[in-house]
Amino acid sequence: MTMGAQGDEHREILDRLHERGRQRAGALPEFDAGKTISRAYAVRDAGAVNFWNVLSPTERSAFERAARPRTFRPGSVLMREGEPAEGVVVILDGRVRVCLSEDGRERAIAERGPGDLVGERGTAPGNVRSATVVALGMVQALVMETADYVAFVSEYPGVPDLVMKQTYDRRGRP
């Protein structure tokens, strides 16, 4: 085999795939759009989708490449209400508590765990944190900066739209 031919076999394979694709399209079986749609709604309504689960393996490895792994000790603060939202955090292991300050007191409003993305406000530039997030135990997480997240979403159109979801703030604040 000559050096020049190495890596070029794909051209031949691609042309054969192209031909095979045409043949398959010509013998397309019947598909039921209604069935596809109702199954997809069932998956969604079962709540089986959290951020990490919904990513494909390709998207996950791209996310991992652009993010930084971090470990948070029990009680440490991942982000603080009112501070600039400069990125997002995906929890890989452990649990966190989401808190709001109300009348001078911290009030726990939710818990998040493996696969959840916290800090949705960091998906777009210029936001401040709407809540404080505290590690309940040891937490392994991936941290990604806003600019990298924006680039990631534009590269992978299937990534869940968290930017829009966060527009309805729990307390009606902009």
Place this chain on the structure above:
Amino acid sequence: MQQDPYGDAESLFRAFYHGVVRVAYSLAGNKADAEDIAQESFCKVLAVWTRIAALRTAAEQRAYVTRIVINEALRVLRYPYRKRESLGTGAGEREAVDDPVDGKVQARDDLHALWEAIAELPEMRRAVISLYAAGYEYEEIAACLGISSSAVRSHMSDARRQLSRTLSRERKVARG
């Protein structure tokens, strides 16, 4: 003439359903996986609907959905034997997913390396070359993705060049 965008996810998906299953079936080669790809694609459409709804034309929406379907199909092609929790997919139909193009063992490995390399390409190169592999002609690819035929040609040649580099590098690593 430009068609107005669809106002809800279901109408959009029904309108493009034929294209969705054509891409899925042409790449996966069996009905069970094609259905799985279509179902996962609609899940994604629902998840990102606010973004799709904001597009200006139906053609832009079609391009967006096409890109989602391609990424879902590549997921299946890269991991043909992965464990799945899908609803009643027949396991017996799975073998056809990565059947060697010409029946040789070598071809199966080459094919898997090719899908891996395609999945790592930048968005438009990945989309264009996947549609070509699904049997689409350049004009059809252009229509699906809402770009010109010359843009298709240019993405194709960039993609082929990048694939050559990636695959020859991998081959050297494998032999060295």
